Amino acid sequence: MKDVVIIGAGLAGTLMAIRLAQRGHKVDLYEKRPDLRKTDISAGRSINLALSDRGLQALAMADLDDKAKELVIPMHGRMIHSIDGHKTLYRYSGREEDWINSISRPGLNSLLLDETEKYDGLQVYFDHDAARVDTINKDITIKTSDATAKLDVSDKIVIGADGAGSSLRREMQRRSNQLRYNFSQTFLDTGYKELCLPAGPDGTFQIEKNALHIWPRDGFMMIALPNLDASFTVTLFMRFDGPNGFDTIQSDDQIHALFDKNFKNVKNFFPDLIHEYRTNPSSSLGTIRCYPWQIDGQFLLIGDAAHAIVPFYGQGMNCSFEDCLILDRCIDADEGNWDAILKNFQSIRKQDADAIADLAEDNFYEMRDATADPVFNKKRQIELALEQEYPEYYSKYSLVTFKEEIPYHKAMALGRKQDEVLMKIAANTDDISQVDLAWVFETVKAVDG
Ligand SMILES: Cc1cc2nc3c(=O)[nH]c(=O)nc-3n(C[C@H](O)[C@H](O)[C@H](O)COP(=O)(O)OP(=O)(O)OC[C@H]3O[C@@H](n4cnc5c(N)ncnc54)[C@H](O)[C@@H]3O)c2cc1C
Structure with a gap:
């Protein structure tokens, strides 16, 4: 039974540590930040996340799915807010039992950290920065506030679950010639800023509780996910520069004008809008691809360290x-x-x-632009009708989100083929109620082969 060192007590590192401890491994988990259960998480750092079936299935492996479900708010569909304030709910699936869940990131991480305490063989070291991993000498330089020490890992398995800025991945990049290491990082021209839409004066949700809200606009968008305390974490996605860009919209008047024009139906629900807009960071969004993920059968990357993605499919954590x-x-x-x-x-x-x-990059354009497109919305209605009528039919979104037994690459291939056919049908359809669903189903099935 090998001893294991895991770097990063975020979501993946902590779940993996628990599972390995359940299997009987001795696990040391190093986290550079303080224990988040004892500190205030800084404002504007991705407060809540959409947890769906793949994530729940993995939590079930460690018998933690039911505990996580106690922390969630189900979101049954996308509530689209048009610029005139009109709202339409588009369900995520035609099946009643399929939805996604809003969950607090610190809440979920705390649940996992609490769980680590149940295993004698699992030790978590907070405020321990695994600043450098040396895969040749097989040691890790660990920095704490008052010391720097080398941790010998020569006979241990080392898992880098240290997120998009991974130390272990940096080491792999350093050895890139020898490992023929592939690495790419691409940024979107769009970034994000988080805002808080608090609970109403009587502690109620000020907008529909069980939905993921989207305000799709011309080249930018805002979304909101519910929290257990009846507030919403709102994320504004905009370009960094240009007319509706974070760098351009800075003065109080500009911020008011942006919200008056685009988000009028909720503007008054933000008591702290100007202060939050000014003080919460505008953060970048990017995709990291690299390979290999392992060296010498000893050092391995998992989670965002291996594959950071943009958040638009709600799948990074999953x-x-x-x-x-x-x-x-x-x-x-x-x-x-x-x-x-x-x-x-x-x-x-x-x-x-x-x-x-x-898929996550595609979905950025879908959420920002296509959710306001009548043809796309007709296509979604046809998909939902198919899902209601034919249990074996799954839309691309459902394949990715609710069919955890199908790997992502297969879900993408099948989903894209279906999309192509359905968009054509939607473009040629004026009245959805007149669509011959049986014919559509057979046509889609034929394309799937
Ligand atoms: C705005 C936004 C919204 C998102 N929404 C969703 C969503 O709805 N659904 C979804 O599934 N995903 C979502 N994601 C993605 C999700 O947050 C990530 O995919 C997920 O957090 C990855 O988990 P991880 O454990 O790999 O990395 P992280 O959660 O980043 O954890 C890495 C941990 O490693 C620690 N660490 C880093 N360096 C060191 C070091 N040198 N030494 C020790 N410790 C270190 C960090 O402090 C951290 O605790 C979103 C992301 C963003 C940015």
């Missing part, structure tokens, strides 16, 4: 949790042979990480 599940299955398959386990893991997961990265 995919990172799914990594833990797939790694667990690889451990079952090649028990004890870590070289085989890590190689098998990366070869299974790379194509899925690439697929969800592509």
Whole structure:
């Protein structure tokens, strides 16, 4: 039974640590930040997330899905707010039992950290920065506020779950020639800023509770996810420069004008709008692809460290949790042979990480632009009708979000084929109620082969 060192007690690192401890491994988990259960999480740092079936399935592996479900607010669909204040709910699925869940990031991370305390073999070290991983000398430089020390990892498995700025991945990049290491990072010209839409004076939700709200606008958008305290975490996605850009909209008058024009139906729900807009950071969004994810059958990247993606499919955390599940299955398959386990893991997961990265970028344009497009919305209505009528039919969104047994790359391939056919049908349809659903179903099935 190998000892394991995990870098990063975020979402993936903590879940993986728990699972390995359940399997009987001795696990040391190093986290550079203080214990988030004892500190205030800074404003504007992605407060809530959409948790869906892939994430829940991975949590179930560690018997934590039911506990996580106690922290969620179901979101049944997208509530689209048009510029004139008109609202329309588009369900995520035609099946009643399919929805996604809003969950607090610190709440979920705290649940996982609480769970780590149940295992004698699992030790978490907060305020320990794994500043440098040396994969040749097999040690990690750990920095704390008062000391720097080298941790010998020569006979341990090391998992880098240290997010988009991973130390372990930096080390792999340093050895890029020898490892023939591939790395790319691409940024969107759009960034994000989080704002808070608080609960109403009587502690009620000021907009529909069980929905993910979207205000699609010309080249930018705003979204809102509900929190258990009846507030909403609102995220404004805008370009950094240009007419509706964070760098351009800075004065009080400009901020008021942006909201008066585009988000009038909720503007008055933000008591602290100007202050929050000015003080909360405008953060960038990007995609990181790299390969290999493992070295020497000993050092492995998982989660955002291996594949940071843009947040528009609500799958970054779900995919990172799914990594833990797939790694667990690889451990079952090649028990004890870590070289085989890590190689098998990366070869299974790379194509899925690439697929969800592509889908997430596509979905940015879908949420920002297509949700305001009548043809797209007709297509969504046809998809929902198909899902209601034909249990075996899953739209692309449902394949990715609710069909956890289908890998992302297969969901993408099938979903894209279906989309192509359905968009054509929607473009040629004036009245959805007149569509011959049986014919549409057969046509889509024929394309799927
Ligand atoms: C705006 C936004 C919205 C999002 N919405 C969703 C969503 O709705 N659904 C979804 O599934 N995903 C969403 N995501 C993606 C999700 O946040 C990430 O995919 C997920 O957090 C990845 O988990 P992780 O554990 O790999 O990395 P992280 O959560 O980033 O955790 C990494 C941990 O490693 C620690 N660390 C870093 N460096 C070191 C070091 N040198 N030493 C020790 N510790 C270190 C960090 O402090 C951190 O605790 C969103 C992301 C953003 C930015």
